[in-house]
Amino acid sequence: MRHGWQIVAPLAAALGWTTPAMADDPLRSWNDSEAKAAIVSFVEKVVSEDSPTFVPETERIATFDNDGTLWSEQPFYFQLAFALDRVKALSNEHPEWKEREPFASVLKGDIKAVLAGGEHALLELVMATHAGTTTDDFSRTVTEWIASAQHPKTGKRYTAMVYQPMLELLAYLRANGFKTYIVSGGGIEFMRPWAEQVYGVPPEQVVGSSIKTKFEMREGKPALVRLPEINFIDDKEGKPVGINQHIGRKPIAAFGNSDGDLQMLQWTCSGDRTAFCLYVHHTDSDREWAYDRKSSIGRLDKGLDEAAAKGWTVVDMKNDWKRVFPDGP
Amino acid sequence: MRHGWQIVAPLAAALGWTTPAMADDPLRSWNDSEAKAAIVSFVEKVVSEDSPTFVPETERIATFDNDGTLWSEQPFYFQLAFALDRVKALSNEHPEWKEREPFASVLKGDIKAVLAGGEHALLELVMATHAGTTTDDFSRTVTEWIASAQHPKTGKRYTAMVYQPMLELLAYLRANGFKTYIVSGGGIEFMRPWAEQVYGVPPEQVVGSSIKTKFEMREGKPALVRLPEINFIDDKEGKPVGINQHIGRKPIAAFGNSDGDLQMLQWTCSGDRTAFCLYVHHTDSDREWAYDRKSSIGRLDKGLDEAAAKGWTVVDMKNDWKRVFPDGP
Numbered sequence: 001m002r003h004g005w006q007i008v009a010p011l012a013a014a015l016g017w018t019t020p021a022m023a024d025d026p027l028r029s030w031n032d033s034e035a036k037a038a039i040v041s042f043v044e045k046v047v048s049e050d051s052p053t054f055v056p057e058t059e060r061i062a063t064f065d066n067d068g069t070l071w072s073e074q075p076f077y078f079q080l081a082f083a084l085d086r087v088k089a090l091s092n093e094h095p096e097w098k099e100r101e102p103f104a105s106v107l108k109g110d111i112k113a114v115l116a117g118g119e120h121a122l123l124e125l126v127m128a129t130h131a132g133t134t135t136d137d138f139s140r141t142v143t144e145w146i147a148s149a150q151h152p153k154t155g156k157r158y159t160a161m162v163y164q165p166m167l168e169l170l171a172y173l174r175a176n177g178f179k180t181y182i183v184s185g186g187g188i189e190f191m192r193p194w195a196e197q198v199y200g201v202p203p204e205q206v207v208g209s210s211i212k213t214k215f216e217m218r219e220g221k222p223a224l225v226r227l228p229e230i231n232f233i234d235d236k237e238g239k240p241v242g243i244n245q246h247i248g249r250k251p252i253a254a255f256g257n258s259d260g261d262l263q264m265l266q267w268t269c270s271g272d273r274t275a276f277c278l279y280v281h282h283t284d285s286d287r288e289w290a291y292d293r294k295s296s297i298g299r300l301d302k303g304l305d306e307a308a309a310k311g312w313t314v315v316d317m318k319n320d321w322k323r324v325f326p327d328g329p
Numbered sequence: 330m331r332h333g334w335q336i337v338a339p340l341a342a343a344l345g346w347t348t349p350a351m352a353d354d355p356l357r358s359w360n361d362s363e364a365k366a367a368i369v370s371f372v373e374k375v376v377s378e379d380s381p382t383f384v385p386e387t388e389r390i391a392t393f394d395n396d397g398t399l400w401s402e403q404p405f406y407f408q409l410a411f412a413l414d415r416v417k418a419l420s421n422e423h424p425e426w427k428e429r430e431p432f433a434s435v436l437k438g439d440i441k442a443v444l445a446g447g448e449h450a451l452l453e454l455v456m457a458t459h460a461g462t463t464t465d466d467f468s469r470t471v472t473e474w475i476a477s478a479q480h481p482k483t484g485k486r487y488t489a490m491v492y493q494p495m496l497e498l499l500a501y502l503r504a505n506g507f508k509t510y511i512v513s514g515g516g517i518e519f520m521r522p523w524a525e526q527v528y529g530v531p532p533e534q535v536v537g538s539s540i541k542t543k544f545e546m547r548e549g550k551p552a553l554v555r556l557p558e559i560n561f562i563d564d565k566e567g568k569p570v571g572i573n574q575h576i577g578r579k580p581i582a583a584f585g586n587s588d589g590d591l592q593m594l595q596w597t598c599s600g601d602r603t604a605f606c607l608y609v610h611h612t613d614s615d616r617e618w619a620y621d622r623k624s625s626i627g628r629l630d631k632g633l634d635e636a637a638a639k640g641w642t643v644v645d646m647k648n649d650w651k652r653v654f655p656d657g658p
Contacts, residue, residue, distance in 0.1 A: 240551065
């Protein structure tokens with residue numbers, strides 16, 4: 001499957017044309033970089049039936065991290081923004097929160113103090129805002145929030161802060177017979193209500209962290225109730241475990257942006273099969289953010305070293321992407 | 330979607346003909362019973378675009394129990410037969426098993442004594458035979474076993490003891506845009522290696538009980554190692570929980586045969602949506618087995634009552650099925 005645009009594009013560019021073939025480029029927001037060439041070359045290797053490395057459609061599994069890989073994750077994970085907004089929305093029902101950390105700091109708008117509370121404080125926030133409801137109610141709450149909440153810096157809807165080049169990559173892989181999965185440290189039930197509309201990834205192809213749920217009868221009707229107890233953390237070593245639980249096959253392509261994705265990439269790109277691993281490197285402080293080895297959110301340190309050692313593809317956001325966001329310049 | 334055979338079949342039957350239209354009946358091993366009519370009527374209601382109860386393809390989720398619903402489960406669950414065979418195969422590496430229950434009874438072939446040990450004995454057998462290997466090794470072991478092991482009573486391969494009418498039902502639903510899932514109390518990694526070939530259900534559409542796995546480096550290569558610790562029991566209240574974890578949508582059709590499936594059926598058929606719930610009732614002591622309210626394996630007691638109360642479809646194996654097994658008369 002050699003695409004017309006690949007042959008025509010260099011000539012057209014030299015002549016200053018835009019041809020219909022170029023408009024048809026499925027990866028049109030990607031500059032003609034090594035990263036783009038590596039993606040296209042991999043896909044052709046596995047979909048061409050006469051290729052020695054052909055992979056049947058049923059085995060074309062691609063897994064994508066979400067935070068920092070498909071949408072932004074600064075100045076803090078968007079799911080934390082949801083939790084903070086929920087604390088405010090629920091504060092009337094919890095007068096005791098005014099005196100109790102980390103809730104008191106949330107209500108004062110002192111995010112620094114909240115983050116200083118570390119993992120324990122975040123866990124308390126998540127449990128207070130993610131548990132206690134039925135799965136149906138939680139889904140509705142997330143749907144309402146995602147449709148209205150605004151990012152503190154850009155003022156955009158969070159779903160407007162998804163990466164246009166990655167949306168194109170998802171669609172390109174699907175057009176080539178891949179099944180695309182999200183495999184995220186974020187909450188599985190936080191992503192499912194909007195992942196299909198935004199990414200084209202249906203609920204059954206979302207893997208994530210979860211709290212326990214319990215089946216019970218409520219007013220004679222069966223319901224699943226969300227409990228304040230961790231069920232599974234889909235991060236680091238948890239990612240291959242989560243993939244095995246949900247998918248039961250090793251992916252042939254994996255996409256991440258941080259050390260939290262390293263084990264998923266190691267697992268995908270080990271062995272003798274043809275497989276593809278890619279890191280998105282945040283290098284664009286003008287259009288998005290620039291961070292890597294020393295960031296507290298989305299740290300990419302060991303991953304950068306391993307990518308260099310193993311020859312994985314590293315996307316330089318600043319130089320490899322024409323646009324970052326769908327509505328960007 | 331009214332099928333030709335539905336219109337032609339009664340006339341042809343009256344005349345003693347077999348027409349090409351009848352040969353095309355997707356449910357050809359089903360007698361023209363209430364159960365068959367209910368299945369076809371439900372499918373037509375949700376797939377006809379001009380039907381007020383039309384359901385888009387993405388939401389056409391159907392979940393099937395495995396033991397007793399898609400294949401036999403007598404005189405004991407087939408996965409237990411696997412565990413018993415593994416004990417024998419591994420006994421040279423475990424000389425201590427000769428003296429230790431439940432292993433000693435297994436090695437003497439005294440299955441009654443093994444079963445008398447109850448849940449604790451079974452758990453020990455499962456852990457000793459299902460844990461300690463990598464996921465890849467376990468998958469190979471299951472694949473070899475399923476290709477060679479024979480049922481103690483019929484002498485058949487276990488995969489020859491799947492129900493032909495249910496295979497037709499799976500294919501019929503898929504031909505109508507349904508995504509078919511297995512949701513079983515059996516081990517997820519025990520079913521995945523052969524479910525695609527036997528049922529047409531790929532690994533990512535198998536939900537089951539599981540033990541924990543751990544990601545680790547073995548000789549520099551990443552591996553998932555199976556640990557002797559329960560992760561999830563996909564039975565009774567666990568079935569709706571497992572469905573929510575893996576699929577993230579409520580099914581619109583659910584198929585079971587025992588009280589272990591009751592909560593899955595309750596959950597599927599609650600609410601105002603058009604949904605379909607079916608119990609396979611084992612009534613055929615000649616061609617298969619007959620058991621229900623008092624059986625220790627696959628007990629169907631509360632389920633029978635609830636099916637009557639709610640108007641769910643109950644398949645009478647003896648009278649509703651022309652054939653039970655693919656190679657049957």
